[in-house]
Amino acid sequence: MNVLLRTENVVKRFGGLVAVNQVSFELYEGEILGLIGPNGAGKTTLFNCINGIYRPEEGRIFFRDTDITGWRPWRLAHMGMARTFQIVRPLAELTVRENVMVGAAFGEKQMPLRQAAKIADEVLEFLGLAPRADQLAGSLNVAQKKRLELARALAAQPRLLLLDEVLAGLNPTEVDEMVETIRRIRERGITILMIEHVMRAIMNLSDRILVLNFGELIAEGTPEEIAQNEEVIRAYLGDPKLAQRFALEE
């Protein structure tokens, strides 16, 4: 299998805090790789390094066999990388369709507007947002904004999709719908790296899982291996609420 994304000893510090510490992993084309870890483990920061929002202090990142360390986000978008934000960032005063058109028009394909509008409508249909297409994005509710995040990323027709807690804040029915959606996205041939706290979902979806704790990668394996892993359980015990959820859901 081809390696789509590879990190080598990536380090990112905030002052004295080492948010990401010597993280190395590989992501294969076509897989869904889960990224879990307690709150503040450095998951989002790792995403920010991968897609160019932060430049890592040490280490290298390779995407499509190119060293992309320190590249600007727009350049990575042009190479076929797309992401969603944990804290949604709708373009509030633009319509839902225009939001998604931005994703399509400025992604790897650099589509002209007319084509971007067509793709946007398809993606909105796929995610059940079609009835909202002409509404301003700021007027959506939280669950809809989450789907809008995903819609914008998908419209870029990316090779790699980084999902940062797209299930957070959704009710159980919505979670099931979203899990199904993510599966269908993968079937379209898009490789996915996803951060998630909803254990049932991530265990279900992922081919492999990475576990981050205090910025360090403490485990890597199939969902079954991770569920058995002593160190992982201990890491989550530091976070009682999650540990409980972890135990219950398993």
Next chain:
Amino acid sequence: MKRSVWSFLLPLLVVLAVGLFPLVTQKDLHRETAFTLLRAVALAASLNIILGFTGYVSFGHVVFYGLGGYVAFYLVAVKGWPFWAAMLMGGVAAALLAYLIGAGILRLRGAYFALVTIGVNEAMKAFIYNFQPFGGPTGLTMNFAVYKAYGGPKAVLWMTYYWLFAIAILLVLVTYWIRTSKFGLGLLSIREDEDAAEVMGVRTARFKTWAFTLSAFFPGLVGAIFFFRNASIEPHDAFPLHVSIESIVMVMLGGQGTVIGPLVGGIGYQWMRVFLLTNPLLKNIQLAVAGALLLLIVLFIPAGLVGWLRRRFPATRRFLL
């Protein structure tokens, strides 16, 4: 939602209505009124490109007006260039200045950017003050013989009026194009959330620079026209900060980020200004009124008149752009 052809025709008709009026009546007074209105419209519509579409509040719009004015004036009065070529160079000089400083100052956001644009204006004024080719503090005056070549002062007043009218029409076309183009979608995404826009692939730095450059080109042309017919130019007239502020008020009043808004705002504000200037009680506090107006707009209708209509009555979005 399908956009109606009126979204394009309405702004065009607004400018045509103002611009054609004195051509019909052939009265000097009407021409001068229309000139003032079109100048306001052109300043507002061009500022809208960086302020309304891109979300960067510039207090330095008048620096491009003054620089364009100076460059063109110098080329005509001292170098003997034909007016049209000098005017074009005025626009190019303004655009070039924006392009050069844009890369640096467009990294700043919010209030920092706004402050620096004031600084740019003051720095330019100070520079011109000490720049001998442009006459230093006393500026330059036009030899009336120059106007002879254009058929005398009266003919010049008409010719420059036609130029301004043409520029106002061009601005409607340009802003309509921006609003409906991919370039414009990129600008709007920057206005809404610059980081998110870059993550989606918008080359934010480049887009901002081009928006700023385009936004500076037009006031450069307008300044060239204004000072050529004014027959003299000096630093205090060329770079008045209050014109920048009034331009912001006009854009905000009509509706930032819309095509027709700045036109409506420009005309509405000038109309109000004339009313104030002719009122003995209010004529001295004209600028204070502009400030108060800006405050009221920001507080109560931050989207401006057109923005408010679009929001309040979504059906209007089809033809109000």
